[in-house]
Amino acid sequence: MRVEIVDLHKHFGPVRANDGVSLTLETGSIHGLLGENGAGKSTLMKCLSGYQLPDRGTIRVDGQTVVFSSPSEAIQHGIGMLHQDPLDFPQMRVLDNFLLAFDRRMLPNRRRGRAILRELGERFQFALDPEAEVTSLTIGERQQLEILRLLALGAQVIILDEPTTGISAPQKIKLFATLRRLAEEEGRSVVFVSHKLAEVESLCDRVTVLRQGRVTGEVEMPCSVERMVVLMFGRHIPPAECKRVELGPPVLRVEQATIPSYRLTVQDAGIEVRAGEVVGLAGLEGSGQRLFLRACAGLERVAAGRVHLGGQEMTAAPYRRFLAAGVAYVPANRLEEGLVGELTVTEHVALVNRSGPFFIDWPATREQAMAQIQHFNVIGRPESPVSALSGGNQQRLLLALLPAGLRLLLMEHPTRGLDVESARWIWQQLMARREEGTAIVFISADLDELLEYSDRIVVFFGGQMSAPLPACDTTVEQLGYLIAGRERDKETR
């Protein structure tokens, strides 16, 4: 069975989740769909499996154009998907859940159903107790049940969206063996969606890489990790000359910090950042860079080690003290942590005028909002609720609201999801602040951005921080090597 996706578009408001994606799936192979969070992978697969309707584009099965308005229509054509969060009916027993696979007319009785489940389970060495409650199963076992259900439904194309999240290492080995078997021995197509390079590398035959809703490349495996990293994160054209900046005195000093979290612990992280310096934090999402950045603002507990600001010890100080010391933190979730969606631009200006009088002078605040809107080219009105602004304008507003003369600015993904013009504008503003001596530490998943604007870059992998690399003498390949954690990579093969 051959499945083709041609020029598929799916937009959510201004977000182009899929922006003209084409992809062909061949029988008997494992096709990887690789890309950072937000690249558009799940959207594409939901369109292919009938959970979402594309805005535009064609899906063909064996040369015939199909339109799926529900998952059951997709499965009738042999396409089934396992979700990032397994979709099931937790109040049920395993057998009842499995029986849901069958059409009412073809529904086997419980005994027959149990036999089919056992047979299928034995084929893949899944030990599922038909009478167990689905709620008692581990995520890995629920996946196994879902796979069997899709097989019973006759799925020829099986899509797995980030299936290794939350399953144990032995379950992962078993899952990979199952997927290989489905492809090699049973001639089905498997689509493996992941943002984890090492997994895609060890499992897939062919890989399509998505970035910002577009296909950046399609490669046959084996393929160099460096190449895949460049496809995932962007290609860097090194500047003709490297500009060196005069750095001021040390602003931030972190020494041998241990920053625990329930998923990952950052170990032994240390860096010194000087006034006017820009440091980029690279790494696959969830490698520790965000924990580290948040710890630099007192938003994350430092269990061991020290954080100094200026010459002042700030270890274990609350965010308030960091703020008072001239530190600002700009989160990636603009609407969840940075701005208040329902409040207007004017109200935001009033909120940050903390030193003002107790009573708010609304006409004056509105004037001020108007001035900020003009100065920062925000497309909106003082009365606009910020949730009505586009991502680029929200980010402009966030910058407009930051106080002047900051000592240290910490930013997550300063330009993620923005158009090229807005991104350039944001960096102009940031560079102007750095000229005034503000130190900037930022996280980005965009290699271009990291290499272009940083003085130094550190790479996180599995909670470990690399030595700082001078951006001028660093190549994409070196960065790719570190991002993929090659030396430390102990992924199962």
Ligand SMILES: Nc1ncnc2c1ncn2[C@@H]1O[C@H](COP(=O)(O)OP(=O)(O)O)[C@@H](O)[C@H]1O
């Ligand atoms: N239902 C939705 N409503 C609004 N935006 C969405 C919706 N689904 C996805 N998006 C946006 O589309 C982009 C791609 O998302 P997604 O397909 O989930 O990416 P991935 O699976 O690669 O992480 C993201 O910016 C995401 O926020």
Ligand SMILES: [Mg+2]
């Ligand atoms: Mg996803």
